[in-house]
Amino acid sequence: MPPEHAELITSHGHEVEVAHDGPEALGKAASFQPDVAFLDIGLPVMDGFELGRRLGDMPSQERLVMAAVTAYGQLQYTERFSECGFSAHLVKPVDINGLFAIVAQRAEFIPST
Template identity: 40%
Template sequence: MHKTILIADRDDGALAGLANLVEEMGYDVLLAHTAADALNIARQRWPDVAILDLGGPELDGLAASRELRGMAAARSLLLIALTGWGQPQHWDMALAAGFDVHLVKPVGLDQLSFILSMAYE
């Protein structure tokens, strides 16, 4: 069974680029342009991994992370923050919101491959 990766980023270019990269790695991909869209998609098809940008106009990635953790209950989810925000306080905010990993854009192929390989079976 393929792992499903939910990616949310309001930047169309970043979203498409990351989606292509993840698909080439052999994962199924679900795409969202906002954190709110990501939550709606997760309600319909639960992902193994969610990669969320932290910024957002209505519901940001931090709030979406907390919501996904609440929705997860007994289901597994590897939650990755992928953002341009790289200061120590951003790492702390991401972990406090329920993210497992905080990555700063641009992420390298090897780094992403290693982290996605840790997704739950």
């Protein structure tokens, strides 16, 4: 996620953590426990498909909503996104309204305190 997208989501009252590769994201997810994860498929070290599978295997992430962010818009990738646990797919350049739609959709499932 570009820094400007992270800043914009933060400015709307959401807590955001940014990781620059798969291992860093797994480390942050262990303590941060996000509700939504936007995963770039073209991450270095570990691609977003592998990261999605690993996050999906973490018991602490059972309610995590994952969105693939990628330049791959072709239909042949749709099945692979689904197999790796992604519930949404955003094609670059990402429309900020698409990001907020996923955040808002996830927020509907979080009980109010």
